Amino acid sequence: ALIPVTKKAMKAGIKVMSFDSGINVGGRLVDLVPSVEELIGRQQVQLIAELTGNKGKIGIVSATSQATNQNAWIKWMYEEIKKPEYKDMEIVEVAYGDDAADKSYREAVGLMQKYPDLAGIISPTTIGVLASAKAIEDEGKQGKVQLTGLGLPSEMQHYIEDGTCRQMALWNPIDLGYTSTYIMEALITGKITGKEGDKVDAGRMGTITIGKDGMAVMGTPFVFNKDNIAKFAAMF
Numbered sequence: 575a576l577i578p579v580t581k582k583a584m585k586a587g588i589k590v591m592s593f594d595s596g597i598n599v600g601g602r603l604v605d606l607v608p609s610v611e612e613l614i615g616r617q618q619v620q621l622i623a624e625l626t627g628n629k630g631k632i633g634i635v636s637a638t639s640q641a642t643n644q645n646a647w648i649k650w651m652y653e654e655i656k657k658p659e660y661k662d663m664e665i666v667e668v669a670y671g672d673d674a675a676d677k678s679y680r681e682a683v684g685l686m687q688k689y690p691d692l693a694g695i696i697s698p699t700t701i702g703v704l705a706s707a708k709a710i711e712d713e714g715k716q717g718k719v720q721l722t723g724l725g726l727p728s729e730m731q732h733y734i735e736d737g738t739c740r741q742m743a744l745w746n747p748i749d750l751g752y753t754s755t756y757i758m759e760a761l762i763t764g765k766i767t768g769k770e771g772d773k774v775d776a777g778r779m780g781t782i783t784i785g786k787d788g789m790a791v792m793g794t795p796f797v798f799n800k801d802n803i804a805k806f807a808a809m810f
Contacts, residue, residue, distance in 0.1 A: 577601035589761040591768075593754045594745075603761055603768030604788045606754055608745030611643070613794045614698070615650025618722060619660065621741055621797070622694045625720035629662035630693020633685035635702045635723075637673040647698050666692075671702050678705035686713055697723035703742060707733035727798055727806035734803040746796035747810060753779045753792050 580590045580601040589603060596605035622632055634651070636644045648668060655663055669685055671678025678701055686692055686709070695710070697703040703723030707730065710719050721739040733739045756776040757766075766772035772784040784790050798806060 589758065591754065591758055591761060593750055594747075599787045602788065604757055604766075604784060604790055606750070606757060606782075606790045606792060608750055608792050609795050610791050611646040612650045612653075613791075614724075614743075615647040616654040617743055617794050618647065618696050618698055618724075619651050619654040619663075621722040621743060622696050622720060623660060623663060625722060625740055626663070626693045628659055631664055631666045631689050631691060632694045632696060633666055633682075633689065633692055634668040635671050635678055635682050635685070635695055635697040635699075635706050636668055637671065637699045637702065639670050641673075644698060651696065663693075671697075671699070671705060673699055673701045675701055675705050678702040679709050682706040682709035683713060686710070686715055686719060692719050694720035694722070697721070700724060700726050700729065700744075703739065704729050704733075707738045711736075711738050724795070725798075726810060727803055728808075728810060730798070731803050731807040734798060735800055737800075741797055741799045743795035743797050745792070746806075749779060749796060750792060752777070753782060757782065757790065 576597050577600060580597060584590050591604040592602045593606040634648060655665060666689055669681035671681045682695060682705060695706050697706045703725040706721055710716060710721055716738050722742050724744050725742045730739060753776045757774050760766045760774045766774060768784060768788045770784060770786050774782045776782045782790050
């Protein structure tokens with residue numbers, strides 16, 4: 575719906591970019607996405623490995639079995655865990671909570687009951703990670719079953735601070751806005767046109783390279799832990 579309007583704007587010489595929720599090709603010069611499937615999936619394994627000491631059985635509490643993004647992230651989790659440093663780790667099961675709090679809770683409890691020696695849970699969904707944290711706490715598994723995932727700071731602050739979920743990730747809206755400003759400045763001043771291969775010096779976010787069809791990737795999701803959770807919980 576936006577493309578006819580943004581095309582008129584560009585025809586009038588106005589630089590148009592999108593971020594987070596992208597405008598399709600033809601309606602903007604650059605689209606900045608917070609991250610990509612590979613970075614998200616690999617990072618989830620890296621985070622749980624740090625928590626479990628690179629060993630143990632890992633369960634996943636996903637959204638629905640048809641969720642395209644979840645399935646893509648999980649595919650990359652399986653790729654990452656093939657690396658030699660994870661030889662003592664195993665993804666034992668993917669459970670589906672259908673992005674419903676009660677079902678996600680039951681699935682997390684089910685994983686812990688089915689695998690008494692479960693070392694960790696990855697839940698790459700804000701509803702699932704919150705439900706999994708509650709399940710771990712209710713089952714008295716804090717410190718025994720580690721947890722990471724993609725979560726909202728405001729929802730997960732309690733569990734981050736009490737150690738149920740010592741670290742998790744999500745895109746940082748501050749970084750997204752910050753990076754977008756650098757890209758827009760580069761477009762306005764003519765430093766870039768949005769073509770593939772263009773590079774933008776984005777300050778503390780480093781160099782952002784424009785890819786095919788004007789797509790740009792900010793990077794690996796931001797990690798939240800007890801040192802920064804209170805600050806971000808007050809924002810979102």
